[in-house]
Each structure stands twice: as C-alpha cells, then as structure tokens.
Amino acid sequence: MNRNLATATAQRRSNGAEWIGGEPSVLVFDVNETLIDFESMNPLFEKIFGDKRVMREWLGHLIMYSMTVTLSGLYEGYFTLGQGLLKMVGDIHGVRVSDADIEEIRQAMLTMPAHPDVEEGLSRMKDAGFRLVTLTNSPSNPGGQSPLEHAGLAHFFERQFTIETVRAYKPAQQVYHLVAQELDVPPSSCFMVAAHVWDTVGAQSAGYTAGLVTRPGNAPLPVASLPQPNLIAPDLPALAGQLIQVWRS
Template identity: 75%
Template sequence: MTTMNQRMRGEPSVLVFDVNETLLDLESIGPLFEKLFGDRRVVREWFGQLITYSMTLTLAGRWESFFTLGQGALTMVGDIHGVEVTDADVEEIRHAMLTMPAHPDVKPGLTLLKDAGFRLVTLTNSPANPGGPSPLEYAGLAPFFEQQFTVETVRAYKPAPQPYHMVAQDLGVPPSSCFMIACHVWDTMGAQSAGYHAALITRPGNAPLPLPSSPQPDITAPDLPTLADQLIQRG
C-alpha cells in the first residue's frame, strides 16, 4: 500500500473533493422537480443553468451567492416552462439542496482513502450554512474531511483559478500536491489549469470530454472505491 512518505516524494497527498453531485446525490431532489414541472429531468436543466450562470458571474467580475443564484435560475426555468415558481417552492428546493444524501459508494471510498493516509478536504461552490448543519454534516460525511472550503471566501466560482489556489495556499502545499476529485469535466479542467492533478468520477449524466487541446483527467473511474484503488496503487 502507498505510504504518506511515498506520496511526499512525488505523488499528490491532498485530495480535494467537489461536493454537489460528486459526493451528494443530486437526483435525490428529482421528485420535487417532478412535482413542480411534471418532469424530474428538469433538475438537470436547472442545475446546468445554475452552473452556467455561476461561471458567467465570475467571468463578468460579479458575485452572488450560490443559493441566491439557484433561486433565480429556478424562477428562470419556471418562466421557460410556463410554470409559476412560488416562494414555498424555492424554500423546499433550497432545503433539499442542504439535505441531499451521499451516493452509496462514497463512505466506502472515503474510508479506503482515509485509511491509506491521504489528506481529504472539500471545495464547493455552495456557501456555508451558519444557521445549521452543512450538507456534508447532514450526509454523515463531515468527519472524513479536515476542512471544508467554499468559493465564497474568494468570491469566484470554479473553474476560475482563485478557489483552487486558495485551497493549496491555506493548506500550505503546492498545487501539484493536490488532486481534484469531481464528476464534472469543467471542475477537473479548472483544477488542472491551476496546477492540480485531477480525477473524474463518471456519475450518471457525466462523461469525459475528448478534446485534444484540453487536459484529460489523470484517472477516470465509475465510482469512488474504484477511484480509491487506483489512487492507492499509484504509489
């Protein structure tokens, strides 16, 4: 098994996890979209708009919190579909985003990585939840991570370089010591452009982007235990 000393001689030792969809199951809020729009697949449309406009705000030099942006995107999708979105609908989906369960493979995979000596942290577009438990706490995942980072600190959304640099600087390690783990290519690409290594988990609805001009993930795996095995074997 790879030891920490081996990783310190060259292999990345800090695993930086995306949260929404990578660790937590976005499909769990599908029934709310089915109730509101008559089609649970609209959750994907809404989440896509949310990510698109988070990137747009950053590129335009502007900032709005992720949940506020999510509320605006929900109303926009409602207008597109001719569905009135009420304040109660917004609050129900906001609460659901804070209480999403973990994917079944996550705890076994995190246990493998923790036992192997990796440092585990998270980096999410979502804000902190000072009024209650974080989504990771609700899902029972918080004890695995030494820190939970949010892009709120630098007021720039992933895949801008600032959030990735913030994590490395706060932990006192070079970017090359960090390994981003996400199920979104835009996240792995952003991390690699900031000097990280990266791994892609191909959750349903996500796949590699085969562009010769773009950095490809160092590892691609269908679930976290498979990814953990590959990371451990790299040493």
C-alpha cells in the same frame, strides 16, 4: 506509476512545466454530484414542474450562470442565484414557482443524501494516508448543518472550503489556489476529485492532478489540447483503488 499518468507527466515536463503533477498528498473533493446525490431532488421537481428532467435543466443553468457571473467580474451567492434561476426556468415552462417551492428546494439542497459508494471510497482513501478536504460552489450554512454534515460525511474531511472566500466560482483558478495556500502546500500536491470535466480542467490548469468520477451523465472530454484526467473511475471505491495502486503501492 501507471502508463497514462507517466505519459501525462512526460508531456508536461517536455513543455517545461515540471512543477505540475507531483505525487498528491491532499485529495480535494467537489461536493455536488461527486459526493451527494442531486437526483434525490427529482420528485420535488416532478411535483413543481410536472417533469423531473427539469432538475437537470435547472442545474445546467446554475453551473452556466455561476461561471457567467465570475467571468463578468460579478458575484452573487449560490442559493440566491439558484432561486432566481428557478423562477427563470419556471417562466420558460410557463410554471409559477412560489416562494414556498423555492424554500422547499433550498432545504432539499441542504439535506441531499450521499451516493451509496462514497463512504467506502472515502474510508479507503483516508486509511491510505491521504489528506481529505472539500471545495464546493455551495455556501456554508451558518447556524445549521452543512450538506456534508447532514449526509454523514463531514468527519472524513479536515477542512470544508467554499468559493465564498474568494467570491468567484469554480473553475476560476483562484478558487483552487485558495485551498493550496490555506493548507500551505503547492498546487502540485493537490488532486481534484470531481464528477465534472469542467472542474478537473480548472483544477489541472491551476497545477493540480485530477480524477474524474463518471457519475451517470458524465464522461471524459476527448479533446487532446485540453487537460485530461489523470485517473478515471466509475465510483469512489474504484478511484481509491487506482490512487492506492499508483501512489501508495
């Protein structure tokens, strides 16, 4: 066990929470940004808004308002919420967002490519004997390919979980508990893999361990009173190496 993980485990035990942070058998992957590349939509936002940076603005609103909906005790589907926010961002920038624009972005969200490092990382983790599943805020796509299927990644995963089942967005604890219950494992056997600290904090608060993938624009949150990722890596192959070193060597 590496020093950081040993220290975190000791701290949890000193607080009387020995059930948290066991050896993971299930790796639970966030999808958006962690596995698939949202930056691929930059040219589309450049065309509609005249500035590719609006994609990040819209995505930030989508994350914030999905949390707002859940905290308010409400629920609305991810695509419907995203479409409304496109029009809101259009109003902010004085740009009329047409129905055709919205449909083009919806299709783009279903067909984003994987990050180039993902397949290698997933292969190493699967070969090391970890179970792999996904947990995403994005909805399923009845009658069509899921984003993972389109990106050629679906075959790595035994299950694809979405928040639709519990009608609450991450980082609500019931979302993470859903996965553990459906797989019939304790939360302490689950290890969240995400590119966002809000996702790792949510998962760890529900009893998971977690690894942060520091995709561009993401970094650890150095606040001592909050859960810190057990592992931190710049990409999936590097995270796979750490997982294997800590729990498979």
